[in-house]
Amino acid sequence: MHSQILCKGTAAAVAARRMRNILGPVLGKGGWTWNTHEVKLLNTSAGDTVKIGEISYQLKTPRNPELVPINHMSETLPQTVVQHLRWIMQKDLLGQDVFLIGPPGPLRRSIAMKYLELTKREVEYVALSRDTTETDLKQRREIRSGTAFYIDQCAVRAATEGRILVLEGLEKAERNVLPVLNNLLENREMQLEDGRFLMSYQRYDKLMTEHTKEELDAWQIVRVSEDFRVIALGLPVPRYKGNPLDPPLRSRFQARDIYYLPFKDQLEILYVVGPNVPAERVSQLLSFATTLCSQESSNLGLPDFPVDNLPSALTVLEHFPMLSSQQLVQRLYPYQAMLGKEGCTAVEGVLSVRTRMHSYTHTHTHTHTADYKDFTFQVPAGTKAPRPPNSNPAFISTPSHAQLLAEMVQSHLVKDMCLIGAKGCGKSVVAKEFAEMLGYSMEPVMLYQVGIQFGG
Structure with a gap:
């Protein structure tokens, strides 16, 4: 059949x-x-x-x-x-x-x-x-x-x-x-x-x-x-x-x-993308994503999880195994920014059941420390000369800024990104710092009444 x-x-x-x-x-x-x-x-x-x-x-x-x-x-x-x-x-x-x-x-x-x-x-x-x-x-x-x-x-x-x-x-x-x-x-x-x-x-x-x-x-x-x-x-x-x-x-x-690929096919693709990621962890992430795309989750008003972005997430996890499942999920599915209290509770309930939490720490943009080991990696860069981190006198770095920039560089390894935050929280300043660190030129474009649909 x-x-x-x-x-x-x-x-x-x-x-x-x-x-x-x-x-x-x-x-x-x-x-x-x-x-x-x-x-x-x-x-x-x-x-x-x-x-x-x-x-x-x-x-x-x-x-x-x-x-x-x-x-x-x-x-x-x-x-x-x-x-x-x-x-x-x-x-x-x-x-x-x-x-x-x-x-x-x-x-x-x-x-x-x-x-x-x-x-x-x-x-x-x-x-x-x-x-x-x-x-x-x-x-x-x-x-x-x-x-x-x-x-x-x-x-x-x-x-x-x-x-x-x-x-x-x-x-x-x-x-x-x-x-x-x-x-x-x-x-x-x-x-x-x-x-x-x-x-x-x-x-x-x-x-x-x-x-x-x-x-x-x-x-x-x-x-x-x-x-x-x-x-x-x-x-x-x-x-x-x-x-x-x-x-x-x-x-x-x-x-x-054209529905999502079956669980088995998705799992085989992710195993190839992240050969060094524990199979159990890959299966847990895919199980979490599949649950959020189910009819039951839809009835709760939860947006679809972007299953097609899991290979990119596995590539990041391949380079940074210290990342927790919760933080990895937040990169793909910023539920705290787009859902109310009940929705967040539902997502976190699924997350706690389907995945295990892994603690991690990191230092600055290009070197991450977990279990006292450094992680060095290469990312695409612009045509201008890159500027070392924390060398811009006009940018006052805080621990939260350092963490955000580190996560942006990690995401930049595989995909484009979208910064979500309240008005005046410093999104443009952080984006400019990120661009100058990697030698990119910025081209601001103002958008009005743009509808964003997560899950695609």
Whole structure:
């Protein structure tokens, strides 16, 4: 039995997840039983072919190889990911657009990019937001020397060049934006602002039997490539905030529920990332993260734990084994800053059950002391000359500042970071000190009314 229910629409995807939560415990600790498939690259006289199980895809040489994603595939893929890739390949071969729907995080985008790299497909990517307009998808109007020109945007380029259009954040787009894609998705047709008309390749090729290419060009009819596809990425609404999709637009996609990787697959990934971290501690951290992503935690109003950031946390733990589980969790899930008293109590209760507390001490930014041992490590740096710690007369360091800077350098080893604190507590000053210590130039950007959603 396959572990995924192939369905269409946000409501159906939510129903699939609920069914999995109900039947998973019934079917045992391993959950559902997968049909095992392998990803193979075959070299034949007709050209290279990618095969996933019994599904085969004939590769084409990309005309713009710089638009093909790279470095997303790995030598070993979890069987869950292989199943998702196989499903996308099936829909691609049928000429259908797909909608990967699931909780916040990079997993859906990672799977899409893996597929594009595997099949050597060119990509047009756009991250949708409430500020995205119709011109961002179709055509932008520019004035040059008093003359108006129309510049094709991502959707038009993908349709005419035979690329895959990746639309991320479907739930963020305003309701009057995505309907412009309705006809392009359903009939592969679209009227452009510059007078051209995009036409499906079937109708265009039929016209070519009755008219010449010059006549169609004079009529400003443009052929939509048979290789054009759309991969949409989004969150289920509700549970998460956003605009639900209109039924006509939703029906254009074949939907797939992309949930977190199974516990076993996640555990194998973390063991590879942190080979020197005790297996018990890795399992405890993953168990804690999985608990906070459960339906029970959701019913308590707790945000999802960012499970996809656990490999980065294990890398930090690999370098600094003296870090306690509680402090490591605070880096990824600052529950004390975003939850009330009841929420903090619930998280700390799970933390005390799922993990063990490890005490630690440290000194300054680049050297940490635990059990009287020094830890030396290398981190990325800027182009300017780094400045030694505690050498800036304008910055008065305190023990809390030293600890914060040390933790920032640790996090900088693997990821970008976000400083959270009350107004006037010194976030900008500490960020400036951090930048000067590592030789970075600062570029402040003021943001207003920005909503932050943890767990992605």
